[in-house]
Amino acid sequence: MDYKHLVEVLLFASPEPLTQARFNHIIQDENTVELAPIIDELSNEYETSGKGLIIKKIGGGFQILSHGDYHIYIERMFKNTRKLQLSRPALEALSIIAYRQPVSKAEVESIRGVECGSVVNTLMERELITVKGRGKTVGRPLLFGTTQIFLESFGLENTADLPKLKELSELMGDNPDPVLFENDHATE
Amino acid sequence: MDYQVKVENFEGPMDLLLFFIQRDKLNIYDIPIAHITKEFLDYMKLMDMMNIDLGGEFVYMASLLMKIKAKMLLPVSDEDVEQIEDPRTPLVQRLLEYQQYKKVGEQLQEIYTDHAVHFPLGQDMAYDAGSEKKINPVQNVTLFTLSSIFQELINRLPDVNPYELHEDPIQLDEQIAFLIGEINSTKRLSFTILIPILKTRLRIVVTFMAILEMLRTNQITIEQNEPFGELILMRAAA
Numbered sequence: 001m002d003y004k005h006l007v008e009v010l011l012f013a014s015p016e017p018l019t020q021a022r023f024n025h026i027i028q029d030e031n032t033v034e035l036a037p038i039i040d041e042l043s044n045e046y047e048t049s050g051k052g053l054i055i056k057k058i059g060g061g062f063q064i065l066s067h068g069d070y071h072i073y074i075e076r077m078f079k080n081t082r083k084l085q086l087s088r089p090a091l092e093a094l095s096i097i098a099y100r101q102p103v104s105k106a107e108v109e110s111i112r113g114v115e116c117g118s119v120v121n122t123l124m125e126r127e128l129i130t131v132k133g134r135g136k137t138v139g140r141p142l143l144f145g146t147t148q149i150f151l152e153s154f155g156l157e158n159t160a161d162l163p164k165l166k167e168l169s170e171l172m173g174d175n176p177d178p179v180l181f182e183n184d185h186a187t188e
Numbered sequence: 189m190d191y192q193v194k195v196e197n198f199e200g201p202m203d204l205l206l207f208f209i210q211r212d213k214l215n216i217y218d219i220p221i222a223h224i225t226k227e228f229l230d231y232m233k234l235m236d237m238m239n240i241d242l243g244g245e246f247v248y249m250a251s252l253l254m255k256i257k258a259k260m261l262l263p264v265s266d267e268d269v270e271q272i273e274d275p276r277t278p279l280v281q282r283l284l285e286y287q288q289y290k291k292v293g294e295q296l297q298e299i300y301t302d303h304a305v306h307f308p309l310g311q312d313m314a315y316d317a318g319s320e321k322k323i324n325p326v327q328n329v330t331l332f333t334l335s336s337i338f339q340e341l342i343n344r345l346p347d348v349n350p351y352e353l354h355e356d357p358i359q360l361d362e363q364i365a366f367l368i369g370e371i372n373s374t375k376r377l378s379f380t381i382l383i384p385i386l387k388t389r390l391r392i393v394v395t396f397m398a399i400l401e402m403l404r405t406n407q408i409t410i411e412q413n414e415p416f417g418e419l420i421l422m423r424a425a426a
Contacts, residue, residue: 012309013309015309026199035280054306055414056306063306063308064308065306066306066307066308067306068214068302068305068306068315069189069305071305071306071307072273072302074307083304084299084300084304086300088199088293090294091294091297092199092289092290092293094293095289095292095293095295095296096289098296099289099292105321111282111285111289112199112200112202112286112289113200113201113202113203113245113249113282113286114200114201114202114243114245115243115245123305125372152308153300154296154299154300154301154303155299155302155303155306155411161297162292162296163292165288165292166288168281168284168285171281171288172217172280172281172284172286
């Protein structure tokens with residue numbers, strides 16, 4: 001059996017990213033066959049021979065996807081292409097949840113300074129976030145985190161793939177506490 | 189006087205403050221509190237004039253700004269300067285943090301847009317039928333046509349026949365008579381056998397009351413061999 005062909009077939013037939021665990025389960029071989037090098041080889045072939053497909057590492061697995069150059073034709077073929085339309089508040093809340101997870105709604109609200117109930121509900125409906133447990137603080141609030149669907153929708157390998165955030169101390173770092181009352185703005 | 193008002197769509201008070209900071213090119217690490225408080229309150233007043241409800245978070249922020257402003261007006265002795273935190277610092281930290289997530293939210297949108305050009309297997313997606321000619325079924329239909337069709341439909345509806353629901357009257361005496369008959373024919377009547385015959389809940393309840401009544405008047409005795417076991421009704425020994 002040619003593992004390269006097998007992996008290609010599995011990638012082609014799988015609606016979700018193919019993980020090493022699932023691959024192990026499928027081949028039912030006592031010896032683990034590493035998925036990553038096979039994918040690398042395939043991926044290289046795709047790139048060098050200029051195929052209409054690409055292989056991308058998403059959400060802990062690998063997924064075969066159409067090449068980005070032809071998206072308008074796919075969009076023409078289908079009525080709706082599962083496009084996400086997220087508002088700015090939803091994106092803000094989603095990024096807070098993605099970085100801070102598991103995080104309570106109250107924490108998201110304290111950062112955004114506004115009520116976030118409906119935004120959180122929207123994100124839940126789209127299955128981009130889910131309840132990951134309950135906090136230990138008063139009221140044992142629900143804690144939210146991002147889902148596999150989030151990774152797949154945004155094409156991320158994992159949440160560490162997100163753009164790096166600066167620590168608060170770093171943000172404040174270059175500018176230590178301004179000398180108190182140096183410029184007396186308050187008396188303007 | 190002509191006012192040209194451009195209302196930006198602000199996502200709450202933090203967003204508004206960031207807008208002022210950007211617009212007026214203020215140093216976020218050294219926010220002129222008096223200036224920004226005035227801007228903030230003016231905005232709230234403007235919204236109020238336009239009957240736009242801003243919500244509690246704006247009121248909260250306004251009071252926070254005024255508190256900071258007041259704190260900064262208080263005289264501080266030279267020794268204290270070292271120890272006392274700038275009253276603006278917590279707000280600055282919050283703004284910086286929020287600004288960061290706001291930026292990330294925009295980046296997330298970019299990441300999504302970049303990724304959305306790649307399609308996985310299209311199994312959930314329906315073919316677009318739009319390539320075929322679209323027919324508008326309500327072309328040339330006026331409101332008047334619609335209303336007359338609706339009227340016609342209403343007239344065609346069959347009359348609703350109102351009817352009353354009658355409760356099946358069940359008499360205690362009747363059930364007693366019924367039970368006597370049953371016990372006479374079976375000698376030992378088990379209560380669970382009765383239930384399917386009785387059908388309605390009300391009838392079961394009344395029959396149970398009849399049993400209690402008959403027990404009270406010593407017409408029957410009840411036997412039960414184990415707790416929660418079957419209830420056997422028997423004629424009382426005369």
